[in-house]
Amino acid sequence: MTTAEPTPTRADGSSPSRQPGGRIQDENRDPVREENLTGLADAAPVLEKEPVRTEEPGPAEGPAEGPTDHSAEDPGPAEGSVPAEDPVPAADSTVLCRLRAFAVRHPVYAVTAAAAVVHILWFFFFANSGGDLAAQDAWAEFVGRHPASAYNLAWYGGMHPVSYSVVSPYLMSVLGVRSTMMIAGTLSAGLITLILVRVRAVRNPLPCAFAALFAFLCNAMSGRVTFGLGTMFALGAVAAVFCWPRKWAENRWAKGAVAAPLAGLATASSPVAGLFLGVIAAALFLNGRRPGSYALGLPPAAVVAASALLFPFSGTQPMSLASVSLPFLFAVITLFSVPKEWRTVRTGAAVYGVGVLLTWIIDSQIGSNVTRLAMLFAGVVFLAALPYVVPRSRKWYALVIAFAGMNFWIGFKAVDDIVSTLPAASWARELAPLVDQLQEVGAERGRVEVVPASSHREASAVAPYVNLARGWNRQADMERNPIFYDDTLNASSYQGWLGRWAVHYVVLPMGPPDSNGAEQEAKLIQKGLPYLKEVWRNDNWRLFAVDNPTPLADPPxxxxxxxxxxxxxxxxxxxxxxxxxxxxxxxxxxxxxxxxxxxxxxxxxxxxxxxxxxxxxxxxxxxxxxxxxxxxxxxxxxxxxxxxxxxxxxxxxxxxxxxxxxxxxxxxx
Known part of the structure; x- marks a missing residue:
């Protein structure tokens, strides 16, 4: 049996024509574009093809001549017997074969369609209202009610929406949070497939695209809508740089005019996505590819600088040694396992690895968010490099183990995020009695501390009715409320904190609290505090009034x-x-x-x-x-x-x- 590689296809899914002699002629192939594509995998080495093994035909079963008419001698089937039927191929195998053939011929369309299906399944079966989705629900609802407001007074005393994202709250308010995630994830899968197909050094674009699709699905399961939106624009910018059409190849300014706004939109949607564009820009710059570097690197820097100047914000995102170890390890594996000719990829891995270490050493707003680049694209790089190494060599095993470990990591993290952030049923069905009590006691004249639940559902469910002393932004929480993270929380310091933030009422949900920043607070309240008086409770909530609370405004x-x-x-x-x-x-x-x-x-x-x-x-x-x-x-x-x-x-x-x-x-x- 003769093995054959699938017929190459264009990014738009159409099949290239084949010239005499078996050489495939791609009408869209552009020497200028191919020169640009070497930025991702410069002058990829061409390994000698292994000899194709063919099977020897077996002995003929039957005469070599044409069929002989034996009808006169054949008495036909015996009476009562069932005549033999020709074998009919199974319907399911036929469908799978057709789907496989379609995916090979039209990879961009196939992966985009698959992404749409899995994101729809995510929407119906896994998209809850907790975790990161709770924060994004809160921001979308706030800008929906107050589109012209530059300051959200319901969280942490006050936060600028722009400090979270310039674009995503408004887009999520119009489209819906989960709809935005489905659109962003689907288009991101199509864009990464387009890039992989157009980059000639990638010999297995379809498997790599499905690896990226799995990563995008895990991102959706973790509820990172804002980051997913920024990633979509970032991939659009990268595609503009590396997949520029042939007919516009000589117009480099047009390429920059498309890539730069998309890079700016990526950063305006998610500063983390803009940071990752900075990694690519740095890799291009260090390899002497200045136009692409400027197009991808300058707009994110401008957006971040303008946001920091006009909408100041400070905070710290924690990052543990466990968080830094895997991304750094994957960067090292990429640096030493991919072909040496992939200069931009290897440089980007080095820049990213150094950035991971610096983020761990220096406290910043980035923190553990830096891991997301590896979570999305490290598996794609490992799989793309696999055809370039000798099977069962050390590099081959390193890449296979790294690829498997990467997918286990992101898959486990996605499932854990869903399980740990699933809101208790009381947040959906039993919230009205709590809201009624808060309104009855006049809680809108002070701040309310709702002990953060593991789902952080309070950030979106209670914020429309009262001002929360906290919310759901880890950077702001660690900056403004360090007592919940530095082991200084006790009865005395908690009383001082309630007075500092003019908290008038404390709500204790009956469900599990946030494991990072709320468990000790919940235990403290459950033991009983002399300055907290319980004024109401039911099976789901306990409401406490703060004795002699600090007013929100001083006299007069x-x-x-x-x-x-x-x-x-x-x-x-x-x-x-x-x-x-x-x-x-x-x-x-x-x-x-x-x-x-x-x-x-x-x-x-x-x-x-x-x-x-x-x-x-x-x-x-x-x-x-x-x-x-x-x-x-x-x-x-x-x-x-x-x-x-x-x-x-x-x-x-x-x-x-x-x-x-x-x-x-x-x-x-």
Whole structure:
């Protein structure tokens, strides 16, 4: 039996024509594009083909001549016997053969269709409302209710949506969180298949594409919608650089004009996806491929810089030695196992490995998120390199074991994420009694601490009704609430923390708490604390009132309602008011319709003042500024109220941020 390799196909699934002599002529092949493709696997070595083994034909069974008519001698079947039927191929084997043939001829279409199917199955059977999906539900719902708000007051005192993602909350609000994941995962699978098919050095693009599809499915099972969306745009940018059409090959500016916006969109969707584009850009730069490097590297850097400048955020994502070991090991295996001619791949592996170590050594917002690049694409690289090594050699075994270990790791992690973040039934069916009690006791006039559940469902389920002292953002939680992570939590420090964040009520769910940052808190409350008084309970929740709680605003002001998008304060006398909202330059005083009020204006006399004379301002509506940092490291907001009355604080997007007080009006001036 003669073995044969599948017929090569184009990225669009059409079959190339074959010239006389057996040489395949690809009409889309472009010398310029092929030169570009060497960036992924430069001048891949061509191994000699193994001799094709053919089977010797067996002896003929029957006469060599044509059939002889024996009808006159054949008496036919005996009476009552069943005549033999010709064998009919099984229907299922025929379908599988057709599917296999279609996948070989049209790999992009086949993998994209398979991705759509598995993501639909994920939607119906595995997509719950816990884990990362809870956070993304919360952000999508917030921007849906407050699309013009630059500051979410319902989490951690206040967080900018842009610090999470510029694009994904709005897109998820329009399309739906899970629909966004299905679309992003499906298109990502199609894009990675296109890249693998177009890169000539990849000899087994279809298996590699299905390996990537499995990784995308695991990402969906872990609920990383925002990262999945960023990955989709990032793959689009990479495809623009490495799979540019032949007819536009000489127009390199057009290639950059497509790749750069996609790279920016990737970072605006997920800063982690932008970081991974930076790895590819660094690899291209170090190999002298500057245009592609600039197209993939500069837009992410610009997006991150602009976001940090306009929407400041600080935090730390933890990363353990266990988290760093596997990604670093896979980077090392890639560096030493892929062909030496794959310079860009090997350089990228080296850059990534160094980045993993630096992320582990230096605390940052990246932390364990750095592992996601390896989780998505390391298996693809191992499988693509396999045809280039001698079977059953050391490198071959290293690649096979690494590929198997990688898929076990991401598969186990995906299943563990689903199991550990599955919300208790009470979050879906029994939440109304808790919400009714919170509204009855007036919890909207203070913050509420809901002890984080293992599913973190409280981040999206309770946030629309009250301001949460915490939420679901590990970086912000570790930065603003370190007592839950540094083993300093006790009855005294917990009381101080409740006062610091002006917590008026504490909710203890009956289900399992978050294993990282909530178990000790739950045990502390269950033992009983003298400053917490239980005011209500049922089979699913316990509600505690904090004794003598700290107000959200100091006298002469009282917070009448603390909403997720706007606070309403009643000020009984003119003066300076400390408001316990972490300061943001976007905070603004607004009227009843949510429009910004007129900020302080310099008087006409001041504009014509003599040199050295202090400026003077009118301040009819009030203004805000950042309070000095206190002993706990908090920088709250201060309101200068020119008169008694009602003041409303919000954070609408506008060209002129906030309602800042001029320096001359501040009491500390």
């Amino acid at each position: 002001a009282v917070v009448e309602k603390a909403g997720e998008g706007e606070w309403t304060l009643k000020v009984s006398a003119p003066g300076t008011v400390l408001v316990r909202i972490p300061y943001s330059p976007w905070l603004k005083l607004v009227d009843e319709k949510g429009k910004g009020v007129e900020p302080p204006q310099e008087t006409p006399e001041s504009k014509s003042r003599a040199h050295g004379t202090p400026k003077t301002f009118t301040n009819p509506n009030g203004c805000l500024w950042k309070a000095p940092e206190d002993a706990a490291g908090d920088e709250w907001t201060e309101l200068l109220a020119p008169k008694a009355g009602t003041y409303r604080l919000a954070a609408p997007y506008s060209l002129r941020r906030g309602t800042a007080c001029p320096t001359e009006l501040r009491p500390d001036h």
